[in-house]
Amino acid sequence: xxxxxxxxxxxxxxxxxxxxxxxxxxxxxxxxxxxxxxxxxxxxxxxxxxxxxxxxxxxxxxxxxxxxxxxxxxxxxxxxxxxxxxxxxxxxxxxxxxxxxxxxxxxxxxxxxxxxxxxxxxxxxxxxxxxxxxxxxxxxxxxxxxxxxxxxxxxxxxxxxxxxxxxxxxxxxxxxxxxxxxxxxxxxxxxxxxxxxxxxxxxxxxxxxxxxxxxxxxxxxxxxxxxxxxxxxxxxxxxxxxxxxxxxxxxxxxxxxxxxxxxxxxxxxxxxxxxx
Amino acid sequence: xxxxxxxxxxxxxxxxxxxxxxxxxxxxxxxxxxxxxxxxxxxxxxxxxxxxxxxxxxxxxxxxxxxxxxxxxxxxxxxxxxxxxxxxxxxxxxxxxxxxxxxxxxxxxxxxxxxxxxxxxxxxxxxxxxxxxxxxxxxxxxxxxxxxxxxxxxxxxxxxxxxxxxxxxxxxxxxxxxxxxxxxxxxxxxxxxxxxxxxxxxxxxxxxxxxxxxxxxxxxxxxxxxxxxxxxxxxxxxxxxxxxxxxxxxxxxxxxxxxxxxxxxxxxxxxxxxxxxxxxxxxxxxxxxxxxxxxxxxxxxxxxxxxxxxxxxxxxxxxxxxxxxxxxxxxxxxxxxxxxxxxxxxxxxxxx
Amino acid sequence: xxxxxxxxxxxxxxxxxxxxxxxxxxxxxxxxxxxxxxxxxxxxxxxxxxxxxxxxxxxxxxxxxxxxxxxxxxxxxxxxxxxxxxxxxxxxxxxxxxxxxxxxxxxxxxxxxxxxxxxxxxxxxxxxxxxxxxxxxxxxxxxxxxxxxxxxxxxxxxxxxxxxxxxxxxxxxxxxxxxxxxxxxxxxxxxxxxxxxxxxxxxxxxxxxxxxxxxxxxxxxxxxxxxxxxxxxxxxxxxxxxxxxxxxxxxxxxxxxxxxxxxxxxxxxxxxxxxxxxxxxxxxxxxxxxxxxxxxxxxxxxxxxxxxxxxxxxxxxxxxxxxxxxxxxxxxxxxxxxxxxxxxxxx
Numbered sequence: 001x002x003x004x005x006x007x008x009x010x011x012x013x014x015x016x017x018x019x020x021x022x023x024x025x026x027x028x029x030x031x032x033x034x035x036x037x038x039x040x041x042x043x044x045x046x047x048x049x050x051x052x053x054x055x056x057x058x059x060x061x062x063x064x065x066x067x068x069x070x071x072x073x074x075x076x077x078x079x080x081x082x083x084x085x086x087x088x089x090x091x092x093x094x095x096x097x098x099x100x101x102x103x104x105x106x107x108x109x110x111x112x113x114x115x116x117x118x119x120x121x122x123x124x125x126x127x128x129x130x131x132x133x134x135x136x137x138x139x140x141x142x143x144x145x146x147x148x149x150x151x152x153x154x155x156x157x158x159x160x161x162x163x164x165x166x167x168x169x170x171x172x173x174x175x176x177x178x179x180x181x182x183x184x185x186x187x188x189x190x191x192x193x194x195x196x197x198x199x200x201x202x203x204x205x206x207x208x209x210x211x212x213x214x215x216x217x218x219x220x221x222x223x224x225x226x227x228x229x230x231x232x233x234x235x236x237x238x239x240x241x242x243x244x245x246x247x248x249x250x251x252x253x254x255x256x257x258x259x260x261x262x263x264x265x266x267x268x269x270x271x272x273x274x275x276x
Numbered sequence: 277x278x279x280x281x282x283x284x285x286x287x288x289x290x291x292x293x294x295x296x297x298x299x300x301x302x303x304x305x306x307x308x309x310x311x312x313x314x315x316x317x318x319x320x321x322x323x324x325x326x327x328x329x330x331x332x333x334x335x336x337x338x339x340x341x342x343x344x345x346x347x348x349x350x351x352x353x354x355x356x357x358x359x360x361x362x363x364x365x366x367x368x369x370x371x372x373x374x375x376x377x378x379x380x381x382x383x384x385x386x387x388x389x390x391x392x393x394x395x396x397x398x399x400x401x402x403x404x405x406x407x408x409x410x411x412x413x414x415x416x417x418x419x420x421x422x423x424x425x426x427x428x429x430x431x432x433x434x435x436x437x438x439x440x441x442x443x444x445x446x447x448x449x450x451x452x453x454x455x456x457x458x459x460x461x462x463x464x465x466x467x468x469x470x471x472x473x474x475x476x477x478x479x480x481x482x483x484x485x486x487x488x489x490x491x492x493x494x495x496x497x498x499x500x501x502x503x504x505x506x507x508x509x510x511x512x513x514x515x516x517x518x519x520x521x522x523x524x525x526x527x528x529x530x531x532x533x534x535x536x537x538x539x540x541x542x543x544x545x546x547x548x549x550x551x552x553x554x555x556x557x558x559x560x561x562x563x564x565x566x567x568x569x570x571x572x573x574x575x576x577x578x579x580x581x582x583x584x585x586x587x588x589x590x591x592x593x594x595x596x597x598x599x600x601x602x603x604x605x606x607x608x609x610x611x612x613x614x615x616x617x618x619x620x621x622x623x624x625x626x627x628x
Numbered sequence: 629x630x631x632x633x634x635x636x637x638x639x640x641x642x643x644x645x646x647x648x649x650x651x652x653x654x655x656x657x658x659x660x661x662x663x664x665x666x667x668x669x670x671x672x673x674x675x676x677x678x679x680x681x682x683x684x685x686x687x688x689x690x691x692x693x694x695x696x697x698x699x700x701x702x703x704x705x706x707x708x709x710x711x712x713x714x715x716x717x718x719x720x721x722x723x724x725x726x727x728x729x730x731x732x733x734x735x736x737x738x739x740x741x742x743x744x745x746x747x748x749x750x751x752x753x754x755x756x757x758x759x760x761x762x763x764x765x766x767x768x769x770x771x772x773x774x775x776x777x778x779x780x781x782x783x784x785x786x787x788x789x790x791x792x793x794x795x796x797x798x799x800x801x802x803x804x805x806x807x808x809x810x811x812x813x814x815x816x817x818x819x820x821x822x823x824x825x826x827x828x829x830x831x832x833x834x835x836x837x838x839x840x841x842x843x844x845x846x847x848x849x850x851x852x853x854x855x856x857x858x859x860x861x862x863x864x865x866x867x868x869x870x871x872x873x874x875x876x877x878x879x880x881x882x883x884x885x886x887x888x889x890x891x892x893x894x895x896x897x898x899x900x901x902x903x904x905x906x907x908x909x910x911x912x913x914x915x916x917x918x919x920x921x922x923x924x925x926x927x928x929x930x931x932x933x934x935x936x937x938x939x940x941x942x943x944x945x946x947x948x949x950x951x952x953x954x955x956x957x958x959x960x961x962x963x964x965x966x967x968x969x970x971x972x973x974x975x
Contacts, residue, residue, distance in 0.1 A: 023881060027774055031787070034771055038794045041805030041849065044815055048808060056808060059818035102647035109632045120970050121652055127902060129910020129955055131928050132663075135948045139666050139941065140659035159655040181635050183351035186316060187365035187416055188339045191637030197364070201355045220798045222913045223928075227935070239800050243807075243917050255801040259793075266792045270785050318634075337634070 046259055049252035056249045068253040075250060081238040088154045088225075088234060089218040093211045095158040100165030100210065101203070107166075108173040123167070125160035133159055134227025148230025156228040157218050164217065165210035172206040285310050286476045287324065292454060294329070294419075297446050299455040299463040302473035303499070303625065308456045311473075312422050315454065317341045329419060339368075344413035346423045350405055352397040358408055359384070359393040365416035383411040387445065402430050406438060410445060420452045427462060439465050460500050464488065472496045474625075490617065492532075497544040497617065499625035504550065504588050506543040510618070513537050518618050523584045528559045529616035544617045547577070550590035552601070554610030561610040564588065566603050576601075580609055660952070667946035672733040680723050687720050738946035746930055746947075753927040754954060756840075757908035760847050761855075764904050765897065768855040772896075773889065775856075776863035777871065791860075795853040803917045806846040810836040810918075840925055843918045850914055851907045855900035862896030863889065895972040898962050905962075906955050927951060 044058055049069070052062040072078065103122045107115060125133060137156035138148055146152060180202075184194045200207075222236045229237055235254075242251055285307040292298045300308040313319040315326055317338035326333045328342055338345075344365070353361050360367075362383050363376035371379070384390050387407035397405055406426060413421055423442075427435045443466045446453045457463050463470045464484040471481045472495070480492045491497035498505065508522035513531055520527045520541060529543050554561055567587075568579035571594075578590045578601060590609060601607065632641050691713055698709045742750075775787045794802065809815045817833040820826045826833045836842050866889060874884045890897070908914075915926035931951065934944030963969070 024778075027770065027778065030770055031774060034767070035790055037849075038790070038853075041802065041809055042794065042797065044808050045801060045805035057811075057813065058808070059813060059815060099647055099651045102644040103651065105636075105644050106632070106648050109635070111631075116970070118648075118652070121656060122648075123970070125656060127906060127955070127959055129906050129928075129951060131910050131912050131931060132660075132948055132952050132955075135931070135935070135945065136659035136663040137655075138935075139945060140654075140662040143662065155655065159651075162651060162655075177349065177351065179347045179349060179351035180353060182318060182338070183345070183347055184353075184364065184368075185635065186318075186338045186343070186345045187368055187412065189364070189368040190339070191635065191640050193368055195636060195640060197356075197367070198353060216796070222798075222800055223910060226912060227932070236798065236800060239798075240913065240916060243804075243920050244922075247920070251801075251804065255804065258798050258801055262793055262796045266789055266796060269792065270789050274785060 042255075042259060045252055046256045049249050049256045051249060054248065056247060056252050068249040069256075071248070072250050072253045077233070078235065078238055078250070078254070081233050081235040084150055084232060085219045085234040085236065088150055088157065089215045091150075091154040092158045092161055092218040093214045095154070096162035096165050096214050097207060097210055099158070099162040100167075101169050101207075103162070103166040104169035104173055108170055123163050125163045126167075128160070130160070130221070130223035131227055133157075134224040138228050148228050149232045150229070152228040152230065153225045153232070153234065154218075156224045157221055160224070161214045161217050165214055168206050168210045168213075169203065172203060176202055285314075288478055290471060290478065290481070292420075292452060293468075294452055295450050296468045297443065297453045297455065297466055299457060299467040299470045300473060301457055301460060301463040301470050301500070304458055306473040307476040308458075308473050309424060312345070312424055312454065312456050315420070316343050316345045316422055342419040344416050344418035344421050346409050346413050346421065346426045348424045348426065348428060350409040350426065350429075352405060352408060352412070354397055356396075357393065358389070358395050358397065358400070361397065361408055362411045362415050364412065369416070379415065380411075383415055384408075386414070386448070387411045403434050403438060406430070407441075410442075414449060418451065420454060421446075423453060423455045425457055425459075427457075427459075435462075442466060464500075472499060474499070474623075491544070491619070494542050494544075494619050494622035495625055497542075497619060502547050502589060503544040504547065505624065506545070506586070508541055508543060510535060510537050510539050510541050517613055520618065524562050524582060524586060527616065528613040529618040530614050532618055534620050535618050540621050541618045542621050544619065545588075545611045545615060547589040547591040549611050549615035550588060551610050552578075552590065552592065552596075553608055558610040559613045560616065561608060562588070563606065563608045566601050566605050566607065569601065569603050580607070663945045664949055666942055667738050667949045668736070669732050669734045670738060670942045672731045684720055684723050687716050687723075691716050691720075738943050739950065741943075742947075742950075749925060749930060750927050750950065750954075752840075752925065753909055756844055756847070757905050758958075760844070760851065760908045761901050761905045763848055764852045764855040765901060768852060768900070769859060769890075769893075769897075772856050772859035772863055772893075773885075776860050777866065777868060777889075791853060791856055795857070799850055799913055800917060803846045803850050803914050806842075806849055807837075807917055807920075810842050810845065812837065837918060837920075843915050843926065846918050847908050847911060847914045850911070851904050854903040854907060858899035858903065859893050859896040862893045866892045894966045895968045898966040898968045898972075901962050902959050905958050909955060909958075910951060 047058045048056045050064050050066070051058060051060075052065040052067070053060045107119055107122070133156045134153075137152055137159070141147075141152055141155070180198055181194060184198045189197070219234075220236060222240055225234055226237050226240060233241070239251055239254065242248075288311070290311070300311060302308045310319065314321050315328075317333065317336060317340075320334070333341055353364065356364070359377060359380040362380040363371075366376040366379060381390070381393065384393060387410055389404060389407050389411065392400065392404065392408075397408065400408065409426065410421075427438050427442075430438060439462055442453075442455075446466075455463070455466065464487075467484060469481060469483055470487055472479045472487065474495050480487060480496045482490075482492075487496065487500055491500060494505075497503050506522055506524065506527065508520035508527060510518050511521050511526075512519045513536060516531045518529045518531050518535065518541070520529055520543060522543070527543060529541075535541050551558060562582050564580040564582040566578055567581045568577075570577040574594055576592050576594060576596075578592070580588045580590060582588065588609060632644065636644070694709055694713050694716075698706060698713070701709055771791070775784060775791065779787055807814075811817075812833060812835055813828070814836075816836065817826060817828070821828055821833065870888055870892075871884055874888050879887065910928055911926070912928040912932060915929050919925075927947070928951070931944055931947045934940050934947060938944075
């Protein structure tokens with residue numbers, strides 16, 4: 001019996017080993033194709049930033065240049081848009097993080113019949129198309145005489161960025177040792193001291209992450225912002241409007257800067273994640 | 277204390293003396309932690325009141341009560357240093373930094389942790405964490421220290437060491453300790469008095485000696501230490517002795533309240549009170565055969581099967597000549613009437 | 629609530645509740661209700677309203693002409709022209725007061741009056757968004773599986789890096805890259821010309837951007853990674869021993885995926901599908917860039933036009949609400965199909 005099993009096993013092992021090798025090759029080829037698909041367009045877009053030809057192109061090559069970066073530095077509308085983006089971004093995290101934290105505390109600490117409903121409402125902005133958030137904010141605040149602009153764009157963004165931060169806070173709070181808060185209370189801490197010395201320090205890493213992610217989401221947002229921005233503009237809505245009027249390689253120069261910053265950020269993020 | 281339909285703790289009267297080391301002993305789920313949380317103020321009793329030093333505590337939150345709780349997992353603040361942990365209660369009371377630093381140093385010296393002030397809890401060993409938790413609780417000068425199975429996370433050796441240490445600290449500071457445990461060894465070695473709980477009720481409150489020597493219920497008799505259980509019916513009760521008719525023949529036992537002639541009874545005999553080849557003065561004698569033999573070093577554990585199939589556990593010291601007994605050997609065993617405790621029938625503690 | 633009160637006390641609890649209340653009411657629910665409300669009324673102009681508007685426009689024109697005359701006229705004519713301007717101004721004021729008094733009428737007309745053309749665009753948007761979702765799922769599952777289960781250590785980290793970088797780069801710039809590829813003189817046509825398949829001078833190059841396929845191609849590229857990460861997150865929690873156990877029991881690769889990996893990844897697949905569909909259906913950036921702001925074949929562009937070009941917020945709100953309902957229906961369908969609840973969806 002045991003010899004039969006041993007004989008039977010050898011060829012089976014061989015087949016599955018070679019089969020696995022094939023499937024690994026196939027997967028490898030698929031991954032290469034996929035990453036070419038992901039990165040080739042970005043390469044095309046980036047290269048055009050260094051082409052002297054005044055239209056964004058890599059096929060009409062007229063020699064290398066850095067002049068589009070110079071033109072970018074002189075482009076007042078783009079620079080003003082960047083300032084607006086940063087302003088909105090800071091405002092958004094200042095609003096979204098407290099809101100997200102309050103929602104997370106309420107949802108993790110209170111068990112009730114309506115908990116599920118509240119959860120659904122608070123995550124709904126993530127599941128709603130961005131343009132709807134922009135439109136509903138615009139329509140709602142018009143009733144109070146507030147017109148589209150930086151303030152409304154920030155408000156509309158904060159609505160869904162708060163939901164993302166809430167999910168991050170909930171994940172963190174679910175890992176919290178509740179006895180720490182009970183211990184602090186038992187030692188006579190006031191709620192405020194407890195919150196400042198026990199809850200907040202525990203949440204600090206998440207607050208930092210949520211702030212960074214929220215800020216980036218705000219800066220990069222287009223679909224919500226374009227509806228709520230009114231006559232103002234952000235860096236991204238300005239880029240968007242350039243496609244209609246005055247598309248030059250300056251946009252590609254911005255693209256190169258974005259790509260470089262993103263690669264640096266992603267590498268830093270990967271290293272941090274590995275260290276954890 | 278009730279949670280919805282579940283009664284965690286039935287109506288209970290419990291009086292703990294000031295300066296006492298008082299243990300609440302019971303299997304898990306018996307309601308001992310619920311009592312502790314009511315004393316600490318995390319739970320309000322559904323009925324009745326908690327009084328500390330004669331003052332009713334109804335409506336007083338855990339922050340205001342003169343109690344300090346040591347949590348099962350210790351609940352040290354991982355992001356604060358050791359001294360900040362110890363001084364947290366003082367910080368909550370608004371004490372100035374220099375003052376609370378000094379006080380934390382004193383307390384850490386008291387628990388023999390001087391020099392570890394700047395470490396984080398994560399850098400300490402299990403026993404050191406334990407002592408930080410005690411120092412932190414003592415810092416707020418509570419009149420009652422509540423300990424919720426604080427030794428359960430430690431390994432066996434450290435646990436034994438910490439028993440002595442806890443007792444020593446309690447005697448040094450002189451405040452009341454209420455200690456929750458399911459480990460009878462901890463309760464018996466450290467406590468002045470012990471309450472044994474089962475299914476939300478207190479079965480007995482007594483000193484360790486009394487609890488072990490004179491258990492008042494079948495549950496206590498089998499939960500605290502090992503015991504042989506013999507069934508029977510009381511035939512007469514005279515001169516502080518009971519005569520009991522049992523499948524093993526007539527037996528004599530010590531008289532207890534609540535057991536009278538004509539009643540069913542359970543007789544409990546400690547394994548170390550069972551004597552092998554008893555001299556004629558021993559009142560109860562039974563013959564049997566050795567079926568199991570376990571040498572535990574200083575002791576020898578023998579399991580003896582009688583003719584009726586009843587199993588008896590006997591424990592003899594390694595100094596005794598009966599160590600030479602082999603499995604399958606026939607022998608005669610016996611016990612004195614004073615060593616046999618007769619109690620009304622009731623639920624036994626189930627081996628887990 | 630008692631838990632929160634016991635730990636954080638009255639003041640902090642009140643602050644927490646008030647903030648959540650503000651978020652729920654002033655930022656989420658009431659704005660949506662306001663949008664719905666806007667979609668349910670329109671201003672009915674009385675029969676000659678159109679004529680009134682035309683008359684007002686004509687009067688403004690006249691005033692413009694008269695003001696030019698005024699500047700060039702001699703002293704004697706000035707008084708006459710000024711008087712004429714004044715009379716026209718008062719007529720305008722009168723007409724405008726009439727125009728403003730247009731009635732507000734409630735009903736479903738903003739929805740039911742949607743033209744066949746617009747409805748066709750709506751259906752097309754939904755269809756293509758669903759197609760983007762399905763394609764993204766097929767393409768992304770192996771990627772997510774590879775990143776979560778096949779590779780370990782450095783290789784897996786590198787793979788993740790390769791996914792995160794394009795994911796984090798701004799949506800507009802990623803779409804722009806495709807504009808350059810599909811442009812008339814773009815990368816593909818140039819490559820075809822180099823191979824001799826098309827000739828720019830003869831005008832045989834392919835106008836990709838004029839076909840709806842261009843928007844579709846860019847849309848897949850823009851939102852494909854929103855499918856990868858949710859699936860990756862769930863597959864990462866799958867114990868590798870389960871896969872080995874299934875293989876050890878003799879299951880073929882396809883069966884391992886069908887019976888072990890995919891059921892485990894269900895919540896992630898559901899989230900990925902919802903996100904991809906929602907982003908595609910509600911995308912304004914992709915059609916805007918791929919058509920260089922000219923075209924109008926995506927429903928989001930129709931909505932934008934109603935708001936900012938036609939200045940008809942009521943119809944715009946109705947269209948927006950239609951899109952919202954379509955997305956909600958999709959979410960419920962997906963939740964049904966995969967048997968997952970809202971708690972598992974948003975994690």
